[in-house]
Amino acid sequence: MDTGTDYLDPGLSYTVEGWGVMWNVYLPLLGYKHVNGPDGATIVPYLAQDLPKVSSDGKTYTLTLRKGVKYSDGTAVKASDFKASIERDFKIDSPGVGFFGNIVGASEFAKTKTGSISGITADDSTGVITIKLSAPQGDFDNILATEFAALLPSSTPAKDQSTTPAPSTGPYMLQSYTPNKSIVEVRNPNFDASLYGGNVPQGNPDKVVWDVIGDDNVALQRTISGQDQWSSYHPIPPDRLAEVQSKYADQIKLFTPANTYYFFMNTRVAPFNNLKVRQAVNYAINREALVRVYGGLATTTENVLPPTYPQYKKLNLYPYNLAKAKALIAASGDKGMPVTVWNHDRGLDPRTTAYLVPVLNSIGLKAKEKIVNAAVYWTTIGNQATKAQIGFADWFQDYPHPLDWFDVLLNGERITQTHNNNYANFDDASVNSQIDSLKKEPVLDNAANARWATVDKEVMQQAPWAPFLNRQLTDFFYSNVDLSCYVNHVLYEFDYSTICVK
């Protein structure tokens, strides 16, 4: 396990690592199929008996809790736990509260944090949960399938429970978590897979131990030697790919999660409040060079959406052209403007800004780099007080829907003072209204997909980002792992619950 785990509290964690651990621990009402490939994006009922019944106006969701489900401590799961869990998210300032802002009464509750969210009603005797929305929301099923909507007992304290794990509903429970050291999971004695109609597996391993390792080479070596069985969240170092493949070809799995790596440019701060400067940066970066920085395991992109999305329509707005970039900077009137380029200090990512800084200097800006510890990087650049001008960012989907990209990352109406995901502070009235309109679409048909592709293009014409690649990743296993059981989920990546040994 790399050092990327932020929390092991479903209300607080917002990293691939945190969710990867917890999706077999804390179950929401809805979830995703535990299968390989695009079918993994299919939403199925987890703690709910069925998929939600949606009213004709698209604003009321009704679900019923499965009967007989229990927490790992033996207590029964109640419908009111859902309401309490969502309210707890607001009380602990969860980074996921923005997902629930459309629930009636949520915005008032967010301000006062007292009383309750009026739009959620739960009947413990029948198990019926009703959620009322202010406006139709096409991705609300996906929202209900996030870890932020996972059920915890109503009595769970409204503070971080990472190191004192709350009782779980999934096939595994957290036995212990020592930050930056280890995570230990054991079977949940009160989990019964037969209650879930095959949607949640019983799990093969009896115990899962994650040792936190900082270095990719060390993680690889430990897995080669059998000290670990999975080099979790550690890509094979680019310089060792060929060697590892020649010796251990059967132990490598390559996969392409939905992701986009990009440089954000803060449209509220000079010089990036100038369209010409933002476009110049897009012209100036040679995306092929950045792909090589990641060992070639990536494809170049100029889109916001990753190519795995049906809404993706390849853009070619900014072919590499250094002369044009210089001309744009000269025309912008911002030549010689000081620029601070932000990045964190983990993995291969710092190399991207080591590339970007001399590029910016070469086109006429005066750039310097600022590297921040990975543990605080996202909150630092997501704080308006920082006024981060430009920097590295990447995005791995929370759920497979264009709203997770445009609404979360680029909707100007969702810009916040802190924990802001719209690092570019991009706020374009036309784009905002298109996102709001598409949000109401209940299904993603061809027409809706085409409209999303248009949004992608309109955003990139405004160039708040300089997207550069979609990354491929590797999983590496010890030789005794039977990879015929291997499941790589479209959202949660490697599904450790389904793995088996030879």
Next chain:
Amino acid sequence: MAQQATETEFTLDTAAELAAHEEPEAIRGRSPWYLAWRRLRRNYVAFFFLFVFIVVVVACAFAPVYAKHVAGTGPNTNHILENVKVNGKETPVVSSGGYIDPHTGKLCPTSQSGCKLVASIPIGPTWFGAGGKFVLGADQNGRDIAVRLLYGGRTSLFIGIFSSAICVFFAVILALVAAYYGGWADFTITRFFDVMFAFPVILLGIALGSALAINGFHHFGINIQSGSIWIPTLIISYVLVPYIGRPLRGQVLSLREKEFVEASISQGASPLRVMFIELLPNIASSVIVFFTLIIANNILLETALSFLGAGVQPPTASWGTMIADGQNLIVTRPWLSFAPGLAIIITVVSLNVFGDGLRDALDPRAKVKVSH
């Protein structure tokens, strides 16, 4: 006894012994500095390492010349997609990664059948096979390691020398004030030293480095932007002040009771005059030795802090950041870390050996050492 014999060989020749070797007509008064120089110049080992250190300093000073006229690149310039001729053969600075067709050698767009996964490895040392380019190889961004090594040396030496100067300056002031005035002044300053001693140096350096990494330092009329090498310079000088200040205070306390100080005071000398005209010259030899030894110590501390991300900020090269950069490629390109590591060893050993020689020459009985 054995130790004394060794010291006598190089350093323990007293003024009287020196005089005994002189012709009668040449006997005249010798200043302590002259005697020290006489002792030092007989210590060939110390002189050899002084020469080594000077070579390192000169090499680093000429880094821009090397970069412009030999390597043809800057310390932060990326050459990821470029080729370089090594012994007449075009070689990529950073080899292609991803999928490659083993028959044509061309990149495959995806993992289509028949394509193999290949590594992305920067070029290794070309020595002189590429006309001075990439003599020690390149890093993952295609930056010339030899150029970065020399520029990194400038950074590390700058921080080592200036932090030592600042540290010794404040340590001397505090030691003189504490020992001369005693009482509350001494109590306050020594408690300050105690508080500083309570923190391990590296941990205190990391804490300060991390705290100042984002916004820099903007207090007391001093404005230092984050990323400036003055941040690690000042942090290192600050955390080591008590390690120099305390032993110097002890020396001044001892001198404070001597007759010549009493005589000076009784003749109406002001406190400043006593401190800086009477006391300071008597601890000057220790100060010089401390300064020399602490440069090596500070270079090591800078390296450690930069390696841990709390010192010099990228992309500025320093020997510490270079070791950190090379860490991920330690298996395939060990030179990325070995080269700055070797530079650190050579510099630190040369400074330490010369510093020891200087100590023996200036004050053979002194027990000056830097440890924390």
